[in-house]
Amino acid sequence: MSDERCLYRYSTVLMGSPILLKLPRHDEALASRVFQLIKRYEDLLTVNRASSQVMDINRAAGRHPVAVSRPVYQLIKCAKAASLAQDSAFNLAIGPLVKLWRIGFQGSRVPSGAEIAARLALTRPQDVALDDAAASVFLTQPGMEIDLGAIAKGYIADRVRDYLRQQGTDEALINLGGNVHTLGRWSVGLKKPFAADDALVGVMAVDGQSVVTSGVYERYFEQDGRRWHHILDPRSGYPLDNALQSVTVISADSLDGDIWTTLLYGLGVEKGCAILRQREDIEAIFVTKNRDVILSSQRRFRFSLLDADYRLTDCTA
Template sequence: MTPDDRIYAYSAVLMGSPVLLKLFEHDETLASGVFRLIKQQENIFTVNRPHSDIMAINHAAGRDPVTVSAPVFELIRRAKTISCLPDSSFNLTIGPLVKCWKIGFSGHSIPAAHDLQTLLSLTDPEDVILDEQTRSVFLQKTGMEIDLGAIAKGYIADVVRDYLREQQVDNALINLGGNVQTLGDGTEGAWAIGLKKPFSDPDALIGVINVIGKSVVTSGVYERYFELDGHCYHHILDPKTGYPLDNELLSVTIISEDSIDGDIWTTLLYGMGVEKSLASLTKIPHIEAIFVTRDGQIILPSQRQFTFTPLDDSYRIIAY
């Protein structure tokens, strides 16, 4: 590596995860600006603290509409649109179910079926009323809660990317923990993003994804889960049943221009399963995916925006 190839790494813990920034020039001021921007965004969208723009909406559920900033309104509107798609496994009103399970937040028990059934009545995205003129959000039923956890990281990653571009940065990487957004290329012509081996050591990889100026978002059942009586209960919930989604997939990775698309499509495709996902991907050429299945397959429908290098011989590569 030549001096010109040196990468400077900066890290912080934000949004409950380690956040990593990589730059080609040493610039602590810029790094501080990035972390400050992420913190500001976290303060707006979090549901893990009593006060935020989203929690203001949740606290007023069933009573009053809440006027929000234009970016918050637009993100909620987009989340509602995705949530209302036919058979969508993305649901911005899934908050009550997430809090009931507490997976990833010390939850290690299965909620009672009647409790889940009661909460399902509070998770209809059509009950989110948006008023464009007043830029207000109203949750029609008391007890409803918006949770943008399935989309906020991607949105914030894109905000950081745009901020870096404004600062005249041509090459950088930001990792928000599952959401990686890149500008330009890495030291060898592309950024190398590791694809984790499910249910293994944190550093164990099944392959490396190489991208230039793209986002890589992975969602897997091994990220937050607990085991009980030989069954794994993970954090990706089915908004129709209230229970964790159960199909042949261990993880879905999305390669795209915008990280917010990665957030949206990892959830949608995970809910579809492999066969329906492959059919859907033919209609959205700007989105590419990598599927890891329970029976040890790595499925690569296409590799237009990335290249994949396998590292684990125990997995079978299925390329189209």
């Protein structure tokens, strides 16, 4: 991110990621309340600790439904709908595969084909049973685990945006480890894959938009001369393998950004562009292995290319 205004920066670490809040005025009390809000939602949604509502659901897999709070239930319902979309690379039930690969954690490795096949049998989103009246979730097969890691940050970023508005704040930027949400006008950098943290491909000018980027450079490991990244294809059980290095989604809500970065990653550039031409609420930037930067459109942002090694084009090319 980059901006020339005089800003106050507040930071912490939550959800296993650096959290940054930018404000045009000094307000430590507001920053503290924002971080407390993020922590409350993290405690509800995490699968990286023994205690959370999501972990309660996972521990009861194959045995009984678990009633959860309405916010958690609605998020799970949204995640299931995205998982059941045609050709979806999004899957809320992907937890067993994530734990098998352990990409980004100690002990990551390439599993055997037999191990992957066994875990794939536990990742059917159809086997996540929802009861609207009771706000309960039942994983019908023992060993199933839901993982909301691909959607939780977007949901929480939207709640932070709503809270800041309620507090009368009309200018702020919150970065939840890659999920950026803005109030007012800001410049947001597009990171260069496999480069230094401050190396940018370009910069987006946005006004009150969410910017979510998912890239193969975020978490990966190398084995036998090959790089294995964390964006798993729920259909094969292996990391997605296509022409892309990153997908950035610009939208009003960060929850949509989380869902659509995954969906578009799975679709690839050609199919992704075809889908985006039919939607006015979602825009995207694709960065390919061939160093093409492909824009779906620029209704919600303006993009400036900074790195001469990349070629700027659009979905009509």
